[in-house]
Amino acid sequence: xxxxxxxxxxxxxxxxxxxxxxxxxxxxxxxxxxxxxxxxxxxxxxxxxxxxxxxxxxxxxxxxxxxxxxxxxxxxxxxxxxxxxxxxxxxxxxxxxxxxxxxxxxxxxxxxxxxxxxxxxxxxxxxxxxxxxxxxxxxxxxxxxxxxxxxx
Numbered sequence: 001x002x003x004x005x006x007x008x009x010x011x012x013x014x015x016x017x018x019x020x021x022x023x024x025x026x027x028x029x030x031x032x033x034x035x036x037x038x039x040x041x042x043x044x045x046x047x048x049x050x051x052x053x054x055x056x057x058x059x060x061x062x063x064x065x066x067x068x069x070x071x072x073x074x075x076x077x078x079x080x081x082x083x084x085x086x087x088x089x090x091x092x093x094x095x096x097x098x099x100x101x102x103x104x105x106x107x108x109x110x111x112x113x114x115x116x117x118x119x120x121x122x123x124x125x126x127x128x129x130x131x132x133x134x135x136x137x138x139x140x141x142x143x144x145x146x147x148x149x150x151x152x
Contacts, residue, residue: 003066003101005108008056011049011070012042018065025091029126035150048072055085055112059092059105067092067101069109073118084120085113090131102134 008014015022026038048054053074059067070089076082087109092102110121123140125131136142 002062003096003104004060005057005105006060007112008058008068011045011054011056014056014058014065014068015040015042015045021065021068021091021093024093025089028094029091032150035152045070055109055116055118057105057109057112059096059101061096066096067105069105071109071113073113073116076120082120083118084122085116085118087121087123090123097130102131103138106134106138 022040023038030036030038045054049056053072055069055071055073057069058065068089068091069087072086072088074084074086076084090105090109092105106123113121122143123135124146125135127145
């Protein structure tokens with residue numbers, strides 16, 4: 001059993017080829033399924049890739065995708081000189097969360113974003129989850145809390 005973290009050059013192709021992994025992510029993390037449907041905006045991902053604004057990494061067991069990290073690069077809205085990487089998706093299948101693969105994926109993500117010129121990295125995690133605790137243990141600073149409201 002050999003794990004490898006490597007770039008995903010075609011995120012839409014990876015999403016289409018690994019729908020079950022995306023659904024596992026959705027089922028675990030989306031609370032309000034009546035409002036938030038599983039419906040990735042594939043055209044937008046393609047557009048961000050074509051603009052060189054996407055950094056996508058996959059965690060592979062042999063050649064099977066078992067996790068991913070997807071990040072958008074862009075100038076910070078309040079400090080335009082600062083190139084910021086926003087992690088929009090980070091997921092590792094439950095069957096592969098033991099050990100250090102998650103930490104390796106997070107570190108590889110930071111390194112890949114830095115290599116693309118990012119000076120600042122933003123991560124999102126639900127409070128009190130394993131990811132929240134992991135990011136704290138890794139020394140990341142809590143910046144703010146995000147609240148949601150359904151506007152229907």
